[in-house]
Amino acid sequence: MSERPRLTVLSGPSGVGKSTVVAHMRKEHPEVWLSVSATTRKPRPGEQHGVHYFFVTDEEMDKLIANGELLEWAEFAGNRYGTPRAAVLERLENGEPVLLEIDLQGARQVRESMSDAQLVFLAPPSWEELVRRLTGRGTEPPEVIERRLEAARTELAAEPEFDTTLVNTSVEDVARELLALMDVV
Numbered sequence: 508m509s510e511r512p513r514l515t516v517l518s519g520p521s522g523v524g525k526s527t528v529v530a531h532m533r534k535e536h537p538e539v540w541l542s543v544s545a546t547t548r549k550p551r552p553g554e555q556h557g558v559h560y561f562f563v564t565d566e567e568m569d570k571l572i573a574n575g576e577l578l579e580w581a582e583f584a585g586n587r588y589g590t591p592r593a594a595v596l597e598r599l600e601n602g603e604p605v606l607l608e609i610d611l612q613g614a615r616q617v618r619e620s621m622s623d624a625q626l627v628f629l630a631p632p633s634w635e636e637l638v639r640r641l642t643g644r645g646t647e648p649p650e651v652i653e654r655r656l657e658a659a660r661t662e663l664a665a666e667p668e669f670d671t672t673l674v675n676t677s678v679e680d681v682a683r684e685l686l687a688l689m690d691v692v
């Protein structure tokens with residue numbers, strides 16, 4: 508491991524497999540610290556407060572933003588999401604490998620505020636496969652899927668802004684590549 512791990516940002520369109528890859532990676536390497544974001548989105552079945560997200564009200568999100576408590580934040584498909592700043596900085600100070608799973612707008616903000624962060628883009632093998640995964644997950648109604656696919660077109664076009672692209676064909680392969688990029692293995 509290098510002496511000071513860099514902050515790593517993983518972005519990519521909704522449904523590409525970010526959560527799946529990260530969960531796979533952390534099963535074997537729990538030392539990779541994943542930031543838990545605050546969101547105004549409602550929990551999906553099985554999602555736990557403080558584990559998957561901190562589920563907050565609009566008013567609570569307003570306060571987090573006003574008090575400067577977020578490292579970055581963005582509105583995505585009708586909900587707001589943000590990264591609590593203090594926990595990230597603390598983990599980096601401790602020398603732990605830190606991962607953020609955030610959208611394109613958030614990745615751009617991190618690039619501005621933390622110039623040594625590495626930005627990783629997770630791409631689908633094809634547009635058709637992305638649609639299949641997002642639809643197949645079965646967690647969103649059709650109009651929300653539409654909105655996310657619209658955002659996906661913008662996100663895919665921004666791929667050249669990232670330091671590295673990983674194509675999510677095999678979860679195992681991508682997890683291994685991400686660990687290597689983070690100097691964990």
Ligand SMILES: Nc1nc2c(ncn2[C@@H]2O[C@H](COP(=O)(O)OP(=O)(O)O)[C@@H](O)[C@H]2O)c(=O)[nH]1
Pocket residue numbers: 518519520521522525526544545548579580581583588589590608609610611612613614
């Ligand atoms: N900017 C920003 N984006 C976030 C944050 N947390 C999650 N996101 C992104 O918000 C988008 C929607 O997340 P979510 O509703 O969980 O849907 P999913 O990624 O399709 O499972 C995804 O692109 C996430 O990476 C955050 O703290 N900041």
Ligand SMILES: Nc1ncnc2c1ncn2[C@@H]1O[C@H](COP(=O)(O)OP(=O)(O)O)[C@@H](O)[C@H]1O
Pocket residue numbers: 519520521522523524525526527528640641643644675676677678
């Ligand atoms: N490499 C892969 N091959 C096939 N299906 C995958 C792959 N990675 C993820 N998936 C599936 O795609 C869907 C979306 O994955 P998810 O991790 O929820 O995406 P994201 O977090 O990027 O929104 C899930 O049903 C997941 O099981």
